[in-house]
Amino acid sequence: MLATPVGAYAALARAIAPVLQPGTIVTDVGSVKGAVVQDVGPHLPPGVDFVPAHPVAGTEHSGPDAGFAELFENRWTILTPPEGTNPAAVEKLAELWRGFGALVDVMKPPHHDMVLAVTSHLPHLIAYNIVGTANHLEAVTESEVIKYAAGGFRDFTRIAASDPVMWRDIFLTNGAAVLEMLGRFQEDLSVLTRAIRFKDGETLEKFFTRTRAIRRGIIDAGQAEPEDAKKK
Numbered sequence: 001m002l003a004t005p006v007g008a009y010a011a012l013a014r015a016i017a018p019v020l021q022p023g024t025i026v027t028d029v030g031s032v033k034g035a036v037v038q039d040v041g042p043h044l045p046p047g048v049d050f051v052p053a054h055p056v057a058g059t060e061h062s063g064p065d066a067g068f069a070e071l072f073e074n075r076w077t078i079l080t081p082p083e084g085t086n087p088a089a090v091e092k093l094a095e096l097w098r099g100f101g102a103l104v105d106v107m108k109p110p111h112h113d114m115v116l117a118v119t120s121h122l123p124h125l126i127a128y129n130i131v132g133t134a135n136h137l138e139a140v141t142e143s144e145v146i147k148y149a150a151g152g153f154r155d156f157t158r159i160a161a162s163d164p165v166m167w168r169d170i171f172l173t174n175g176a177a178v179l180e181m182l183g184r185f186q187e188d189l190s191v192l193t194r195a196i197r198f199k200d201g202e203t204l205e206k207f208f209t210r211t212r213a214i215r216r217g218i219i220d221a222g223q224a225e226p227e228d229a230k231k232k
Helices: 006-019 034-043 087-099 109-141 151-161 164-173 175-197 201-220
Strands: 053-055 076-079 103-106
Touching: 006 034, 006 164, 034 109, 034 164, 053 087, 076 087, 087 103, 109 151, 109 164, 109 175, 164 175, 175 201
Parallel strands: 076 103
Antiparallel strands: 053 076
């Protein structure tokens, strides 16, 4: 199981390939799948099954000490086997993740990368950026922007504390999907900008009502943190 920043996967695959025995299943836990298939698959010897995986769980903390027993319970793990992968190997890995308490789904690598670009990668990019903006305002205005950051800022930017090396590699390897989602986000942001500028309260309320319902759906599906559910 490869569990490093995805930028190191190719070198890892080359290093382990000579000692992999037929029947071995190689998998990973990276947040990008298309690039992983390209970087790892070609280095693996015949008879070795490669089943990429992405457990959609965790916190902003990294390393073994950040783990806890309930980490994967009722969280999705997405398997993205390349075309022609042995179905028995896929099922064996699915059983492993179910044993951790995870829910398991299977996607094609490009579809996974597009879905995660909007549900994970784009939010992290925005969080990193808004923290940088706040820090800039802190310096320019000599105000206490960070000190008096409200709950919304604190909660949203929690993910900006994530491992910078890991996220560097994610954006480098899933750039096309992230850029497409970023373009769509900017289009929606333009609509909100216009509504605020022209005091279009109806557009703002409709937008906020629709997105609030989506957020409640995430909580109802059990995919929010426990403290978030309390705010439902």
